[in-house]
Structure formats: C-alpha cells, structure tokens
Amino acid sequence: EDQVTQSPEALRLQEGESSSLNCSYTVSGLRGLFWYRQDPGKGPEFLFTLYSAGEEKEKERLKATLTKKESFLHITAPKPEDSATYLCAVQAGETSGSRLTFGEGTQLTVNP
Amino acid sequence: DTEVTQTPKHLVMGMTNKKSLKCEQHMGHRAMYWYKQKAKKPPELMFVYSYEKLSINESVPSRFSPECPNSSLLNLHLHALQPEDSALYLCASSLSASGKNIQYFGAGTRLSVL
Numbered sequence: 001e002d003q004v005t006q007s008p009e010a011l012r013l014q015e016g017e018s019s020s021l022n023c024s025y026t027v028s029g030l031r032g033l034f035w036y037r038q039d040p041g042k043g044p045e046f047l048f049t050l051y052s053a054g055e056e057k058e059k060e061r062l063k064a065t066l067t068k069k070e071s072f073l074h075i076t077a078p079k080p081e082d083s084a085t086y087l088c089a090v091q092a093g094e095t096s097g098s099r100l101t102f103g104e105g106t107q108l109t110v111n112p
Numbered sequence: 113d114t115e116v117t118q119t120p121k122h123l124v125m126g127m128t129n130k131k132s133l134k135c136e137q138h139m140g141h142r143a144m145y146w147y148k149q150k151a152k153k154p155p156e157l158m159f160v161y162s163y164e165k166l167s168i169n170e171s172v173p174s175r176f177s178p179e180c181p182n183s184s185l186l187n188l189h190l191h192a193l194q195p196e197d198s199a200l201y202l203c204a205s206s207l208s209a210s211g212k213n214i215q216y217f218g219a220g221t222r223l224s225v226l
Contacts, residue, residue: 046114098210
C-alpha cells in the first residue's frame with residue numbers, strides 16, 4: 001500500500017526565516033509527486049509536480065526537490081502570506097490511474 | 113486558465129432534505145473527481161468520472177449520488193445525509209484519468225448537515 005508521510009505536522013516561522021518541509025513516500029512505481037497549497041476553507045492550489053529523482057522546480061520563494069525516497073519543499077525568506085497548509089501527494093502504480101495518495105499536510109504559520 | 117467552479121460555496125441542509133452540488137470546468141478535461149475533506153485532514157477520494165463514465169466509486173454510501181451530464185459538468189446529489197457528512201466537498205479535474213495528470217481543484221462547498 002502506498003504511504004505518504006509529511007513532517008513536521010506544524011511549523012511556525014518568523015518572516016524571513018527559511019526552512020524546509022519534508023514528504024517521504026513508500027510506493028510501488030512512482031509516476032509523479034505533487035505539492036499543493038491549501039488556505040483555510042479553500043480547495044488545494046497546485047504548486048509543483050516532480051516526476052523523477054533529481055528533478056527540481058521553483059516558483060517565487062518556493063523550491064521543490066525530489067529523491068527516490070522523499071521530497072522537500074524549501075521556503076526561502078517566507079512572508080506572512082505564505083501561511084497555509086502544504087499537502088504532498090503521489091501518483092503511483094500501473095493500475096491506479098490518476099489516483100492521488102495524500103500526506104496529512106504541514107500547517108505553516110509565518111509571523112511578521 | 114485552470115479554473116474549476118463549484119456552487120454553492122456553502123450549504124446547510126437537514127437530514128431529510130435533497131440537495132445537489134455542482135462543479136464546472138472549461139479546460140477540456142475528461143476526468144472529474146469528487147473528494148470529501150474533514151477539518152485538518154487531507155482530501156479523501158469519493159468518485160472518479162472518466163469520459164463521462166463512472167470509473168471509481170470508493171465505497172461511498174448511496175446517499176451520495178454522482179452524475180456527469182457532459183464533459184464539463186459534474187453533480188453530486190445528496191439525500192438523507194447524516195451530521196457526520198458535514199465537510200468540505202471538493203471537485204477536481206484533470207486532462208484524463210490515466211497517466212501523469214495534474215488535478216486542479218475547485219474552492220469547495222462547505223456542507224453542514226443539521
């Protein structure tokens with residue numbers, strides 16, 4: 001069974017204090033790893049997709065990286081508007097189609 | 113444009129009511145999804161439609177009835193719900209239901225069952 005574990009569960013940072021969120025996975029045949037951002041009461045917003053180990057993607061203050069066992073979401077000099085829950089999800093296997101297996105999320109709070 | 117539109121944004125219903133949630137996308141996507149999300153938990157897959165046909169039903173109780181009238185629309189009909197069904201209901205779409213496809217989510221419908 002595919003498993004996705006995110007850590008930490010919650011992270012509190014000061015504005016400008018860089019850090020990383022972790023997503024470790026145990027799957028059979030990774031086809032894609034996805035990062036979403038979710039604000040309270042809203043739907044998940046797509047951030048990045050990574051398909052193979054060594055791949056990196058960047059968008060503003062966010063950078064996602066992928067290894068064979070885990071992915072990191074690096075946040076450089078965060079701002080209060082980066083506060084949200086960050087969800088990691090994987091697509092794996094030959095028969096699961098586009099089914100996503102989600103981690104429990106990391107709730108990020110950035111204080112001014 | 114990666115917009116998935118859900119209506120209504122909020123819904124309050126009694127346990128004997130019948131209501132429907134609506135989802136619309138105009139990206140040409142041929143796969144559409146319903147998820148249920150409880151507070152502080154990740155989304156849980158309920159149904160997947162591929163080319164307007166139901167392809168996955170995650171053992172969802174029959175009081176939830178999905179419908180896909182055409183490639184742009186997805187409905188979720190609700191009947192005789194229980195208070196524990198109160199949650200955020202999310203619709204998503206992707207280019208297809210196979211391969212490496214990104215799912216784009218709507219803003220959700222916040223459902224309260226009294």
